[in-house]
Each structure stands twice: as structure tokens, then as C-alpha cells.
Amino acid sequence: MAKGLCGFPSTTKDTTDDFMHRYYGVVQNQRTFADSWRINDTMVNEQLFFQIPIFLTENFKVTEINQTPPLTLDHFCVCGKKETNPLSLDDLNTAQCQLTSTTDYCVESSATIDSRLPTESLNCLASGRIRKRSVSSKSFNRRSIESDDGLEFHPLTYDDDVYSENLTAPAAFKNSWTEENATNTCRESIQNALPSHIYSEYVELSEDEFVESCVLDIMATGDTTYIVDTIDAMATIILVELSRNEYIHIKNMTEGNQTVLDYITGFLCPNNCNDNGNCVSGVCACYKGYMGDSCAEQTSSPPSDTSLPNDGLCSISTKSCITTNVYGNFQSTTVWYKKRSFQITENGTVYTSGNETATAEYRHLFMVTVPLKISRRKRSTESMHSPEGYEISLSNDGSNFGESFNMIVYDENCFTCNSTSVTCVALERCKQSNKDDNNKIYVTIGVALGVVLAIILIVLVVIIYRVKHTKSLKRINAEKEEKNGRQSMFEKLENHADENRSRTPVELFKVK
Template identity: 30%
Template sequence: MKRKHEYSEKSDPTEERKWIPTWPTPSGITETQANDECVRQIRNSTVGKSCSSVLDDSEVDEHIDACVIDIQVFDDLSQAKLSRDLMIAQCEEVLTKNSTFWEESSGSDGTVGPPRSILGAICPSDCSGNGNCVDGTCTCSEGFGGTDCSTNLNEAPQIYRSGLKGLCDSSEENCADYVSIYGDNFVESDILTCHVTSVEISDSDFTIGDSTETVAATYATYEEVRCPLEVSSRRRRDANGAPRPIGALVSISNDGTLESAQVLAIIYDANCDVCNGTHGFCSRRTDICIVDGECYELDDPACDKGSKIWIIVGAVLGSVFAIVVVVIIVIVVCVKKKGKKKARVGSADRLE
């Protein structure tokens, strides 16, 4: 018989003990604090009071109990907002599926549907406590914005990158129309703006221009806006006619004034160049040919066509050059013959 503290062959002495959450949490949150926050967000919120006529008390209590456990496990009071959103989703589902709650619409057509008095009180995140829910839409308090009023307009939005690692490949995307900027806290409004400073891209770094343009941004999502880069209309080409990469430093403003940090955006053609959006440089590919301003892989038939064209051009130029040389030689020979003839005539005159 093995002693109590001996390990069997199947035991693993290195196995970590399972973590069991306790109160208070590592950050100091007590069970009372967690319960109070869950009750505030779920039962006592505007949407919670509206849904109380739809959900049983026991169902609301289940959401509160689960909320307290989530706060304990994740050590984060903001978990209460997620639990509230789950309660809202259940409330909406019951209202739309259970016709016993439906009522006749205010119109004269006699149609029935979920009660507007309750659905109209359901807003995203209950307006985050920074606004009022009116007919299902948040009316934000001054200084806040967004569909759920969670964005503080007195703080600049955060941006992380542009395009794919700071690059927009014009051979794959319509970069002439816009470049996507990704971040947080973008607000859909008429004063959402992009602030664009052009930069000159070289094969080792980039040089910042002197002027900055402010253009209207297009809101895509809370985490993406689209900026038209006016510099794209002035895209230049090199001596071979191939497009040169262009770049810009871009910042975003929710109110047209308070700007985020800048991120670098580079528009380039991957068929022609290799670019680094992190450090901001581009170099021309060495495994391509350029024909009529377009870049092709060396094994592309267009490269052979280009070579043949240059061979023909070279042959024509060579022929022209040869003709010119022959003409010059003929002229020189004729001039020399005339000179000799004059010399003989002069000698004969002296003899006479």
C-alpha cells in the first residue's frame, strides 16, 4: 500500500494547482461592490426597469448572479456592462417572439407588434450613462458621442495603423479613393476629419512636407474611418514612366480640432516596388521590367515585347546613324576631290 503523500505512476508532481477565485479579488474588489454594480447595471438601469415587465425576477436574478461571478473571475467591474447587454438581448428576443406582449400600433391600420414603449427604451449599452434613450436611439450629453455615448469628445481618438501595416497596394486596392485608418473611439458626425501631411518616400526613409490638408473623413465603424488622400491625385512617375510611391502622415479628429497621433500611410504598386510601412521607405524591385509605364515580372511576355521594341528601335537608330555616316564620308570625299582639282588648276596657271 502506498503512503498517502506518495505519487502514483500516473501522478504529475509538476501539475499546477487549479486557480480558485476568491473575495476580494486581486485588485481589491469585494463581493458587495460587485453585487452593487451588477444590480445598478441590470436591475436599476433604465433598460432594466423597462424589461422588468418582460423578464421574471428569477431571470433577472440569474443575470445578476452570473454578473457577480464574471467580475470575480475577470477582476473587472466593467463585466457588469456585458452582463447587462446579455439581459437586453434576452429581453428583445422575448418581446419579438412572444406575441402575448404585442400591442396594436398607434396607426389606424390595426397592425400589432412588440411594444414601442419597451423597445424604445432599449439603446446600445443603455447609452453608457452619458445620455438618454429616446425611441431606441441615444441622445448624448454634451461632451459625449457615438451610438452608445461612450466616446469622450474631449479626448482625441486613438489610431493604430493605416491599411495593411501602413501600406495600400494600388494594384490590389482602390487607394486613389481612400485609405483605411484603424483605431478606437471614432464618432460618426459631420465634423469627423482627416488631417493629411504629405511625405516624400525614398529608398531609405521619408521626408515630411510643409503643408497639411484637412479633408472630411468617412465613418465606417467605431474602429475604422476612411481618408481620401489628396496627394494621390499628384502621383508622379519616374524616368521609365512607372508610378512612384507616395506617402502621408494622417491624424483623425472627431470634432475637427482635437487630433489623434499621426500614422504613416504609403500608396504604392507592389508590381513595381517593395515598401516598409513601419519605417517608411520603398525600393524599386530588381526582378521586373517596365514597359509603357507598367511593371511586369521578368518572365512575363510583355518583357519580351518590350525587348523586341527596343531592338527594333535600336536597329532603326543604327541604320539612320549608318546612313548619316555614309553621307558625311561622301561629302568629305567630294570636298577633298574639289580641293585637289583646284590645286591642279592653280599649278597649271603658274606654269603658263
């Protein structure tokens, strides 16, 4: 048996148990049901309307199951063999445990048939060790405050009359509308958009309820602005009801290979796609050059209602400022951007790059993301701390761009900027800081030059010393060689004299 916030599902579509009170179970009054689930300011553990909800900061501990023999657990199981009859369990011979992966087959099963719905209880053997990942606070992937992807956060607030029981009585018809022509207009619009046989034969849907709602809208606004919304709501309910009907999923039409569902949903597109696309399962597949839910808009029209977060200002002291989100109405999933960078100086704006065109990152119907960093960007000769910016425009076809808007990247500690006038004013503390920085730079340069000069002097002294030392060594060696030469000559004379003394006069005469 299943149950949930919206009661108990049943094959008989019983609506008497559709509202489950937070504390008291089934209630009949929808206001009582809604109020019981309303989150107020005191429910801090349930609120999601904070930048970082409290429950994300809590630490959770999950124990690991490790038992021998393996623990026998009950699981929800996927049938191993498709049953031939939704109300019969005779063909359920085997079943596999877990919804997402195949594990051991169940060895025991017991079936119980409820008066309304069949249920299956299976005991599966959990093989081996069951590991559960810790869900401590560290496992949550929180967005850093430095991220450019963060959206402008506005806390939820309730109007003073949120709990008021006094309902304002509807005003009378205006702009020449009457109840009769409003009723006729609403009924004709619904019947022209949605063939009556669809919701009369296949879906139990009351046309009169939607006509009544449409008439009240005309009474409140004095025009037919919300007729399209009424038709869309009706088509959505029809699609939901049809998707629950297994019969029309599998039964083919007498001609062709369409199922009944394909045939019926081919009539449920908004305004029949305005003849600018094909209706497939209630969704328009637009022809080339058209876009939107009903293919009513041309891709040559640029995105509308575009704007930037924080009025187009991004401070590098709090964000990385390498991307920016752009808000708007994006009917196409392919959105082009064109941008060029500039730098804001005391003399005005100086463009530092040409136009760059590429596709933006489509996030959803109301937001895309544009990168800000431009490769090979030229820098101004002004101070590196000067604010810089980007001129951005968007297109749905890459050719027809809308009006441009400006994004300024700056340091809020040094400047105050305005993206509308594209101007920035330096703060006094920034000017003084720049002077101090310049003085520090000059001092650093002076010290560096002094160190360099000292090194050069040391090198020169070393070179001079080495040169003098080399010359001194050469002189000493020369003196030694000269001295050695004189000593060698003297020794030769000495030896010659000794030899002469040992000879006879006759020998001496012969030698001479």
C-alpha cells in the same frame, strides 16, 4: 407550422423544443445541439471560412416554367384586408399573392385552425409566364483581387481543446472580493441601470440569473469590467421580448401619446446615456459634442486603436492602391481624414502636396475607407517608379486629429519598403531593369531622331528638286516665247514682202 434551427415557435414559449439537431430532430442538451451544427475541416461544401467558398464556384441551372394554361401554384400570401382579431379568419375576404409585389387576387382559399396557431393555405393562379433569373456562377458579384476593398483574410482555426469536455473549475475570488459583496455589487448595478418593474411586470426575466453571471465574471477578473456587458445583455433580451408583445405596441399611456413600448424602452439605454443624450426606443440620441452607444465619449477625442491593413503597405503590382481601409474604434458615423502625399527618394522624404481634409467613407463600427488619390499632385524629379506615400490622421469633429500614420504605395517587384521608418530599398533586378529601360529609351530616342533627320533630308531634296524643276520650266517657257517672237517677226516680214511684190511701182512709191 414554422420551425427552424432553434426549434418551434409557440405562443406558450415552450423551451423544451428549442434545440434542433442537424440529423436527429429535437434534443435537450445544448452542447449536443451545438456540436451537430459545428463546421469542421471536411465540410468543404458548407465552409464560409475561405476567401472564395466552394459553393460560389459551382454552376446552378434554373429551368424556366412556361406552361399553357397557366400553372396553379401555392404561394405565401399577404392579406388584402386586415383582420380584426388575430385568432379569427372570418374577415379574410381576399388575399394578394407574393410578399413583395401585388399580383392577381386568389380565387380560392381554405382555412384551417390549428390548436395553437392559425394557418392559411391559398391557391393562387400564376398569370402568364414565370421567369426565374439564372444563378450561375457568373451572376455572383465577387470582389476582384485587384480591389483595395479586400480585408486581410485569416482562415478559421479551432483551438486544440475545442472538443474537450474538461471544464476548468472556477478560481477563488481575488482582489479582496467575496461572494457576498460581488453579489451585492452586481444586483445594485443592475437595479440602478434597469428599473426592476420593467422586467418584473412586462417581461418574464430572472434577475438572479444575470446576477449569478456577473458574480462569475468578477471571480474570473477580480474587477467589475464586465458588469456593463451583463447589463447590456439583459437590456437586449428585454427589448426583444417587448418587441414581440403586440399589446404594448398599441396601448397608450394615461398621460401623453406615448405607447407602453416607448415608455419602457426609454429606460433601457446604456447608463441612461450618461445624461449626454435622450433615450429613444433603447437607443441613445446623443447631444452635440458627444457620441457612442452611451454618449460617454466626446467628439473632440479622435478615433482610437487605428491601424492600416498590411502594415500600411500597398503594392501596385497586386492592387490598384487608390483607396485604403483604416481599422479602429469609430463611435461616430462621421469621420474626418487629413492627408498629404510624399515621395520617397534616395535623399529622404519629399512632400508633394499640402494637407487635404475631407470625410472618410464610414463602413462600420471598426472600419472606414480613405481615398488616396490627390488631385494636381506634384511629382518628384526622381524616377517615375519611385515609391510614394500618404501621411494620414483621423478626427471625429474635423478639428482634433489623432496621431498620423503612413501609407506607402510601391512596386514590390522593384522595392522593399517599411512604413514605420518610411524607407524603401531598390532591388537589384529593379535597378537592372531601370538601366535596361533607360537604354531602351536612349535607343528609342536615337531611332526617333534618325527618322526625323531622314524625313527632313527627304523634304529638303523634294524642295530642291521642285525649285530646280520650276526654274527649268521657266527657262523653257522663256525660250519658247523668244522663239515664237522671232518666228512671228519673220512671218510679218514675209507677209510684207509678199504684199510689196503684188503692188505696182506707183503704189510702192505712194506707200513709201
